[in-house]
Amino acid sequence: MNFSVNKNEFFNNLQIADHAISSNSPQPILRGILISAKEGQLTLTGSDADISIQKIMKADEKNQLNISEEGSILIDAQYLMQIVKKLDSEIISIEIIDGSLTKFSGSSVVFKINGMNTDDYPTIDFSKPMNSIKMDAAVLSDIIDQTAFATSLKETRPVLTGVNFNLNNDQLNCTATDSYRLAKKTIEFKSDVSFNITIPSKSLNEVRGTILMNAKEIEIAQNDKKAQFWSEDMVLQTRLLDGGYPETERLIPSEFSYTMKISREDLIHAIDRTTFIKNDNMTINRLQCSSDEVILTNKSQEIGESHENLNAVFTGEPLDISFSGTYVMDAAKALRGSEIIVKFTGEMKPFILSCDEDTTILQLVLPVRTYN
Structure with missing residues (x-):
């Protein structure tokens, strides 16, 4: 195998194949990127046995790929990325010179690295399902x-x-x-x-x-x-993951007794301000709601407590509910609208976060039992 290629284009494509590789893999062969030069294109393959990526580089003006001898080699991804990154020319040359010994050449810098036998690389079936x-x-x-x-x-x-x-x-x-x-x-x-x-x-x-x-x-x-x-x-x-996925539709309430409307950003920032106050390494927030006020608190005997009046509109009888602040903040971040609607069914029942601006997404969080 012998080819020359634009260094930056080659490096960018290697980075993509590298996403599939685990540097801690117990199999050294799976820590490598398979480079195949054939029919005017490079095929770069990376895999950790669960995820496999195949990236094609076809010769064009941008990558300036020129294959003078076809072949393939398997190089440890960590070494390969470092070498290509540190070569000192815009166009680099890669050549197998003896068995699996591979030479990487720049303007004045040359690396010679031991590759691995491509015959030992697992056969990955990339055939497309129907x-x-x-x-x-x-x-x-x-x-x-x-x-x-x-x-x-x-x-x-x-x-x-x-x-x-x-x-x-x-x-x-x-x-x-x-x-x-x-x-x-x-x-x-x-x-x-x-x-x-x-x-x-x-x-x-x-x-x-x-x-x-x-x-x-x-x-x-x-x-x-x-x-x-x-x-x-x-x-x-x-x-794919084996096993039947649980029936989740029954978990989603269809009727609600309480509703809170609040700015998405206000809710995220309010919870974020309390994340350092933890109980058993969890941020547990308490929400006390009435038609007059909505109060968000967090309390830890070891650290201290926080108290904030939220600018929110609450409808329903008074409600006192606790939840994982991290879970609610994650859910709020995943919504796209500026205003969030939080619908409750009870103090120890799942509640829903949604927004009118994007009705395709629903977030559900289970409350946490506390002894305030």
Whole structure:
């Protein structure tokens, strides 16, 4: 293998493939980026066995790719990124000179690095499943931003570490929950395809950090084992989470006894001011509501307490409810409107955060029992 390429363009493409690699992988082979030079293009592949990314660089005026000898090599991603970054010329040359020994050349700087045998790299099936849909990249970005944060961080129920995508009857429901909060995004989506899959939130965050950065439209292909996100020159492939996703619709109240309207920014800032006051490493806020005033407090015997009168409009009988400040603040940040509507059913029952400006998203939070 022997090729030359624009250093910055090559580095930018390597960064994308690097998103799929775990530097702590117990398998050294999975700490590498596979570089394949063939038929006038470079194919860069990275994988941690759960997420795999394949990025294509076709020769053009911008990347100035010139392949003089086809071939492939596997280089540890950490070394590869450092070498390319520190070479001292706009155009760099990469050549296999002996077995897997690879030479990287700039103007006056030369690195010789031991690569790994490409035959040892796992075979990754990037074949596209038959079922696929196309989606505006901005829509997918909103789905991820407004739901993925609510997934579970614990592996005790693996299916809860992902976002459930359920497309049926021209409606796409995207749901995330960790059993203490829930985020649900519902959009009208006309399609002959139907599916019910759960995608790890880690994979979705990588989609947001790579393929969604420049693409305008994304193709999502899936079967019962994997999901793929395609753009013109890249594919990100992820495994799916096994197990049935819990029925969450029954958790969402349909009738409410109390309503509070408040500026989204005011609520976020009010809770944020109290986040340093913690009980058992949690920020627990208490909300005392009446038609006359709405008071947000936080109290810790070890640290102290806070008290703030909120500029909010409350409707209903007096209400006293406590909740995780972090969860409510996350939910408020995920909403898009300037004003939030918080609907309550009782002091120890789930409550809903929504906004009239974006009716596609709903946030649910469970209260916390306290002994004030």
